[in-house]
Amino acid sequence: MNSRSRYKTKQKETLLQYLETIPGTHVTAGDVCEHFKKQGTTIGQSTIYRQMESLVDEGILNKYIIDGNSPACFEYVSPDTHREAEICFHCKCEKCGKLIHLHCDELEEIQLHILKEHSFKVDPVRTVFYGVCDQCMA
Amino acid sequence: MNSRSRYKTKQKETLLQYLETIPGTHVTAGDVCEHFKKQGTTIGQSTIYRQMESLVDEGILNKYIIDGNSPACFEYVSPDTHREAEICFHCKCEKCGKLIHLHCDELEEIQLHILKEHSFKVDPVRTVFYGVCDQCMA
DNA sequence: TTGCGTGCAAAGGTTTTGCATGGCA
DNA sequence: TGCCATGCAAAACCTTTGCACGCAA
Numbered sequence: 001m002n003s004r005s006r007y008k009t010k011q012k013e014t015l016l017q018y019l020e021t022i023p024g025t026h027v028t029a030g031d032v033c034e035h036f037k038k039q040g041t042t043i044g045q046s047t048i049y050r051q052m053e054s055l056v057d058e059g060i061l062n063k064y065i066i067d068g069n070s071p072a073c074f075e076y077v078s079p080d081t082h083r084e085a086e087i088c089f090h091c092k093c094e095k096c097g098k099l100i101h102l103h104c105d106e107l108e109e110i111q112l113h114i115l116k117e118h119s120f121k122v123d124p125v126r127t128v129f130y131g132v133c134d135q136c137m138a
Numbered sequence: 139m140n141s142r143s144r145y146k147t148k149q150k151e152t153l154l155q156y157l158e159t160i161p162g163t164h165v166t167a168g169d170v171c172e173h174f175k176k177q178g179t180t181i182g183q184s185t186i187y188r189q190m191e192s193l194v195d196e197g198i199l200n201k202y203i204i205d206g207n208s209p210a211c212f213e214y215v216s217p218d219t220h221r222e223a224e225i226c227f228h229c230k231c232e233k234c235g236k237l238i239h240l241h242c243d244e245l246e247e248i249q250l251h252i253l254k255e256h257s258f259k260v261d262p263v264r265t266v267f268y269g270v271c272d273q274c275m276a
Numbered sequence: 277t278t279g280c281g282t283g284c285a286a287a288g289g290t291t292t293t294g295c296a297t298g299g300c301a
Numbered sequence: 302t303g304c305c306a307t308g309c310a311a312a313a314c315c316t317t318t319g320c321a322c323g324c325a326a
Contacts, residue, residue: 008325009281047282049316049317067203068209069290091256106251110248117244119272121269127268127269130260131261131264132258132259145299147299180308184307184308185307188307
């Protein structure tokens with residue numbers, strides 16, 4: 001629940017610059033830490049956790065909790081695809097663990113349907129469909 | 139990924155007996171541990187975690203992940219509501235914590251749609267829609 | 277100068293695992 | 302008898318927090 005940051009720091013800028021290069025990709029906080037470590041750029045992990053959390057609050061990152069034990073996934077949402085991401089669901093295969101992006105108008109209708117008929121406002125960012133992917137079905 | 143248990147043990151029976159008394163209630167693994175500790179019945183926590191995980195595999199328990207840091211929630215599903223649960227989705231309000239059961243033909247179509255168009259077989263028992271209920275919207 | 281952001285290390289809490297023992301079939 | 306389940310403790314894991322220092326405004 002960090003409010004929007006007030007200072008512009010080198011770390012925050014570096015982090016944001018990196019995230020902008022991987023739109024639509026899922027990364028964990030650990031992934032990001034490792035990226036900077038390999039690159040030689042050192043940003044403390046607490047800073048990464050804290051900054052990413054405020055980026056979520058600012059709507060620049062989406063945060064997905066796939067399952068309780070694996071780390072949370074973050075995804076950069078560029079300003080122009082922001083609206084699109086609002087109607088993007090995720091599917092998690094319970095066999096192989098694969099995470100699939102689902103992008104479909106029909107799913108938008110579902111949201112509307114549930115809202116109107118069942119008075120429930122679904123949050124796609126939080127919601128994950130669990131099931132089995134085609135490869136694992138065979 | 140524990141497969142169905144083969145032996146019938148006292149611990150498993152005790153655990154199941156307790157869970158049957160609280161259908162529709164959300165409990166964490168920790169809650170269950172504490173319950174037995176207070177009651178004098180001692181079941182090791184590893185056993186509780188392991189048994190509950192296999193009960194999930196057997197479809198006797200549902201497991202919900204509310205958010206990554208808080209512990210996972212389990213819910214007993216009685217046999218007679220089990221079949222219903224197969225075509226029943228759940229909505230979890232993120233504000234008040236209320237759990238809503240959705241039974242609707244349109245949702246069945248969605249499953250079919252995702253299966254045919256996106257080659258993903260959704261498991262309704264595992265899948266939870268997160269969002270905000272009507273009371274909390276006001 | 278003020279106080280926010282950073283970084284390190286350590287804590288926090290949940291869940292998993294190794295291994296010897298005990299119980300079911 | 303053979304093998305699974307249990308239980309304890311410790312590990313593993315992700316994430317948060319305390320505190321002193323440095324840097325932005």
